[in-house]
Amino acid sequence: MKTVIKPQRAYITRRADSDNARFVQREAEIIALQNGDTAEAARRRYAEQKLAAKQRKTPVDAYLLPGWLVRDLGGPRDVVAALIKERSLTALLGRVALILREHDEGVSIDIQGNGDFGVFVQGGAQAGMEAVCDKRAVGRHAWHVALSACEPRARKAVERAILGYAGMAQAYRLIGGDTTKATSIFKHNMQSALSAAGAYLGASG
Numbered sequence: 001m002k003t004v005i006k007p008q009r010a011y012i013t014r015r016a017d018s019d020n021a022r023f024v025q026r027e028a029e030i031i032a033l034q035n036g037d038t039a040e041a042a043r044r045r046y047a048e049q050k051l052a053a054k055q056r057k058t059p060v061d062a063y064l065l066p067g068w069l070v071r072d073l074g075g076p077r078d079v080v081a082a083l084i085k086e087r088s089l090t091a092l093l094g095r096v097a098l099i100l101r102e103h104d105e106g107v108s109i110d111i112q113g114n115g116d117f118g119v120f121v122q123g124g125a126q127a128g129m130e131a132v133c134d135k136r137a138v139g140r141h142a143w144h145v146a147l148s149a150c151e152p153r154a155r156k157a158v159e160r161a162i163l164g165y166a167g168m169a170q171a172y173r174l175i176g177g178d179t180t181k182a183t184s185i186f187k188h189n190m191q192s193a194l195s196a197a198g199a200y201l202g203a204s205g
Contacts, residue, residue: 022052025045025048025051026044029044029045062091063085063087063090064091065084065091066091069081072098073097080093080094080161080190082168088187092198093191099197099201100142100143100194102139103142142200142201145196146158149192149196150189150193151185153185154186155189156174160174162190162194
């Protein structure tokens with residue numbers, strides 16, 4: 001008796017991402033059904049289901065630092081970018097820092113001696129002060145929320161680091177005391193500030 005080996009159909013794609021792999025399996029299942037090959041169709045359906053399950057289980061890398069974020073933060077030496085790279089901050093908190101920087105255009109925040117915040121909008125009558133104030137309302141409150149989440153001794157360091165005005169060493173000096181302790185305080189307060197601002201900005205849309 002002669003054994004007939006049925007050739008398997010080849011499915012070729014240029015892309016290698018998971019979504020495309022699932023699409024290829026679904027298309028292969030349809031072609032197999034059209035050809036009357038129910039066994040092949042079942043294999044392709046099972047393969048697509050396995051890929052879907054794997055996608056659901058694969059965690060998103062919260063510390064993946066996109067190139068555009070590095071560029072917009074000012075480069076890999078920026079404090080926020082460096083903290084994401086060493087996994088002290090997530091990429092999402094890096095985006096929050098960038099939003100705070102953008103909101104700070106035309107706005108300066110003064111931390112007064114008693115710990116209260118004073119906000120000053122730069123400009124003149126020709127700049128349309130009321131419009132500027134309205135436009136910056138969300139940003140001012142986001143900054144207030146961020147800095148309120150910090151310990152008083154860390155507020156200046158966190159503010160200047162978020163704005164890109166201070167490097168790591170300067171931030172530690174602004175906190176003062178032992179460098180190892182200052183490092184821990186700084187990183188903890190950066191996380192607290194950006195998490196608080198992120199929660200507010202997410203809630204406000």
